[in-house]
Amino acid sequence: MYTYNIFNDMIKLRTVFDDFFEHKTGYESSREFPPVQIREADDRITIHALVPGITSGNIDIQLVDDNIVISGSKKEDYENQQYIRKERLFGEFKKSIKLPYRVKHDEIKADLANGVLTINLTKSEDAKPKKIEIN
Amino acid sequence: MMTDTNVKNSGESRKVFHIPLTDIYETADIYSVKLEMPGIVKENLDIVIDNDELKITAESSPEENTDSLKYAEFRAKDFSRTFRVGNDVDRNRIDAKLENGILTLTLHKSEAVKPKKISINQVN
Numbered sequence: 589m590y591t592y593n594i595f596n597d598m599i600k601l602r603t604v605f606d607d608f609f610e611h612k613t614g615y616e617s618s619r620e621f622p623p624v625q626i627r628e629a630d631d632r633i634t635i636h637a638l639v640p641g642i643t644s645g646n647i648d649i650q651l652v653d654d655n656i657v658i659s660g661s662k663k664e665d666y667e668n669q670q671y672i673r674k675e676r677l678f679g680e681f682k683k684s685i686k687l688p689y690r691v692k693h694d695e696i697k698a699d700l701a702n703g704v705l706t707i708n709l710t711k712s713e714d715a716k717p718k719k720i721e722i723n
Numbered sequence: 724m725m726t727d728t729n730v731k732n733s734g735e736s737r738k739v740f741h742i743p744l745t746d747i748y749e750t751a752d753i754y755s756v757k758l759e760m761p762g763i764v765k766e767n768l769d770i771v772i773d774n775d776e777l778k779i780t781a782e783s784s785p786e787e788n789t790d791s792l793k794y795a796e797f798r799a800k801d802f803s804r805t806f807r808v809g810n811d812v813d814r815n816r817i818d819a820k821l822e823n824g825i826l827t828l829t830l831h832k833s834e835a836v837k838p839k840k841i842s843i844n845q846v847n
Contacts, residue, residue, distance in 0.1 A: 623796035623797045624794070624795075624796055625792065625794070625795045625796065625797060626792075626793045626794040626795070627788055627790040627791065627792055627793060628790060628791060628793045629789075629790035629791060632790070634788060634790060638761040638762065638797060638800075638824075639761065639824070640759040640760065640761040640823065640824035640825050641759065641823050641824060641825045642823065643823065665757075666746070667748060667755070669748040669749070669750055669755070670748060670749055670750075671746065671747065671748045672747045672748065672749055672754075673745055673746060673747040674746050675744040675745050675746060676744045676745070676746050676757070676759055677744070688793075702761065702762055702763060702764060702823065702824050703759070703760070703761035703762060703763075703823050703824015703825065704761050704762045704800075704824065
């Protein structure tokens with residue numbers, strides 16, 4: 589399981605060097621599948637995940653507390669032929685992403701297009717700051 | 724035969740291109756090349772065959788979402804990879820299909836290199 593927290597961002601500098609010396613330029617680095625990008629603004633979070641070759645029937649998104657869990661399976665599509673090169677990876681995957689705040693359960697939208705999964709989330713009312721009146 | 728010619732970044736620009744993961748198989752008639760290019764649409768894809776080089780380049784459209792990026796395990800979705808192709812590939816018969824972020828190229832072999840049965844003429 590992979591969880592998003594601030595320390596991961598700090599350790600990333602190390603990864604930058606490692607990747608440089610190993611000539612890694614692809615998104616297929618040592619991260620758990622699928623690689624994600626998280627954007628945040630006002631009261632919304634957008635998660636993009638790269639899931640090439642996966643159809644919506646083979647992917648499952650769950651909200652567990654304040655974690656988004658993406659799981660599924662990438663079915664291998666080998667033909668019964670003589671392969672010269674086999675680089676693509678297949679199998680089961682599961683990844684958990686910790687959200688910075690709680691989100692509205694009924695306003696989660698997920699889209700799958702061109703091998704990219706997009707999840708849109710909005711901040712839950714009880715996660716917003718609340719002004720307390722003084723009598 | 725097909726070999727990879729660029730396992731390096733493009734030197735002339737600062738842009739980093741991902742090298743798409745690729746599966747290739749060969750039959751008597753074709754080479755089938757399958758590349759993973761998530762987020763790429765047909766309009767941004769460029770497939771060029773020049774002499775013995777097959778170059779596949781895809782640059783993603785600029786990000787329309789301007790919300791601030793908080794965390795990223797990948798950057799822009801730009802891909803580039805070059806393969807060296809032999810004389811056995813018919814330059815005019817290359818089919819391409821893009822589906823769910825997977826590009827499938829079918830390179831037909833030229834008739835000249837296909838196995839051919841030679842009939843024996845009966846002479847009395």
